[in-house]
Amino acid sequence: MEVDYSNIKVIGFDADDTLWVNETYFREAEERFAELLENYETKNKIDQELFKIEMKNLELYGYGIKGFVLSMVECALDLSNTKISQETISKILHLGKEMIAKPVELLDGVEEVLQKLADKYRLIVLTKGDLLDQERKLKRSGLSKYFHHVEVLSDKKEENYSNLLEHLNIAHEEFLMIGNSLKSDVLPILNIGAKAVHVPFHTTWAHELVSEEEIVNDHLKLNRITDILKYLKL
Structure with missing residues (x-):
């Protein structure tokens, strides 16, 4: 589908199963x-x-x-x-x-994407999970240098996203979220007027599944994260 990303200035990335295996x-x-x-x-x-x-x-x-x-x-x-x-x-x-103690296994194409986007966009990590564990994984990943900000949220609901974007002075219409979960990374983002890209992982926790009725069509679904490079200004 055609989605206009010309006004995007900030790109958020989920961490688990978007940047690395979890x-x-x-x-x-x-x-x-x-x-x-x-x-x-x-x-x-x-x-x-x-x-x-x-x-x-x-x-x-x-x-x-x-x-x-x-x-x-x-x-x-x-x-x-x-x-x-x-x-x-x-x-x-x-x-x-x-x-x-598991090693951090980056998903295919992740570092290539971050390298190409880092000079053009402000990149941030928005993830759920245990703070200490997520900080540890980010450090082990070697990806910290690409991100302007890292936020470990207690949950990923509309209010969580809105409060964070306001705190970071990011306009909703200038924000794009990339993640593997429709429930956490796509639907709440679309509901606050930002844009989202869904990059599914082969395994999804039952808690993150959504019904067909909840799925909206105004987002981009990609087979691999590198495909986002076709849609953004570089």
């Missing part, structure tokens, strides 16, 4: 968690219960690995009727530490 590690951890609890429930039931607990805990823990680990521990206690062994709890905690 969701894949959560899915791997869920698989291993289900294996640890296979004596108590089926994998499908474990997955369902873990997701329910994660959703219940979002307001308490927010997004990120630490909240995920706490939800796994709670789920293990619930499904085992508090009979889960200390050894298994220790293994769950180790899963979280392994996730935090």
